[in-house]
Amino acid sequence: MPITNRRAAEYEFLSGLYADPYFPDHVVDRGRAILLRLCARIEAERPADLAALYALTEPATEEFNALEAEFEAAGSEIETVAREEIGEGFWFVATAYGFPDADVEKLIAARDW
Numbered sequence: 082m083p084i085t086n087r088r089a090a091e092y093e094f095l096s097g098l099y100a101d102p103y104f105p106d107h108v109v110d111r112g113r114a115i116l117l118r119l120c121a122r123i124e125a126e127r128p129a130d131l132a133a134l135y136a137l138t139e140p141a142t143e144e145f146n147a148l149e150a151e152f153e154a155a156g157s158e159i160e161t162v163a164r165e166e167i168g169e170g171f172w173f174v175a176t177a178y179g180f181p182d183a184d185v186e187k188l189i190a191a192r193d194w
Contacts, residue, residue, distance in 0.1 A: 085124055086178060134178075164194060
């Protein structure tokens with residue numbers, strides 16, 4: 082499903098990770114895909130409130146949890162820079178879809194990175 086929210090469609094998710102050679106592009110691509118799927122899911126399900134939004138971000142966060150093994154296999158990891166960049170991606174999604182009061186820690190509460 083193509084993203085219809087122009088801000089989300091044009092946003093360069095995880096650009097800081099792409100700019101750093103420590104983070105392999107093929108793994109960062111998978112992280113970007115997680116965030117784009119989250120956008121598509123928000124557009125499809127149209128959460129009415131923050132609780133409904135957090136319910137959608139939880140499985141996306143769990144996908145990033147699983148992605149940690151791929152980072153490690155590629156000689157990298159989800160460390161401080163990556164955590165901040167990923168959190169920023171989730172927060173951007175929340176604001177782009179009309180949830181400026183979203184708490185970034187609640188958006189990624191299921192994280193283990």
